[in-house]
Amino acid sequence: MGIYVHLQDIVWYIALAGMGLVALGFILVISQAGKTVDADTAARSGRHSSQFKAWLFGILVLIFIVGTWDTLRRYPIPDQGGPFDDPQVVDVAGYQWVWIIKPTTIRTNLATEFRVTSGDVNHGFAIYAPDGRIVAQTQAMPGYTNKLEHTFTQPGTYTIQCLEFCGIGHAPMTSTIQVVANQ
Helix, strand or coil: CHHHHHHHHHHHHHHHHHHHHHHHHHHHHHHHCCCCCCHHHHHHHHHHHHHHHHHHHHHHHHHHHHHHHHHHCCCCCCCCCCCCCCCEEEEEEEECCEEEEECCEEECCCEEEEEEEECCCCEEEEEECCCCCEEEEEEEEECECEEEEEECCCCEEEEEEECCCCCCCCCCCEEEEEEECCC
16 A cells, blocks of 8 residues: 555656646746737747647657556456466356356455356446555456456455446345355
């Protein structure tokens, strides 16, 4: 949790700096409004403005590319093409308004592959730890199997909930899985 709070603070300071630069730009434009200028100064200003816009656009594109790469390279979605070869596999199917989960007992400290699908509409498959925090989630979609990989480190009763409104029975669409210590 600590690293995410630190990163959030950094993003906040960057956003504040960006807002400050925009405010300074507005102040500069307002301070220059109404001043008369000759044709040479106007032409020179137009060239400088065009160059500044080109540089600014390039810098923003570079920041976007670096920021996207840095944030998405650790995105926890494994390749969906083939089996994960995990020691535990759990098949999950969502239906209005029930989860069918086989098996319902999982061992700790072993990678688990959840194969999640739906038999009717889209559902949001979420796993909640015994303390109520979300530990993993993916979409359950008709005609498609999403694979979710997670390693449980703490034994206990984990709750499965639907995160996507799927009809009148959405709220009570819960189930549980038991995570037991690996012996």
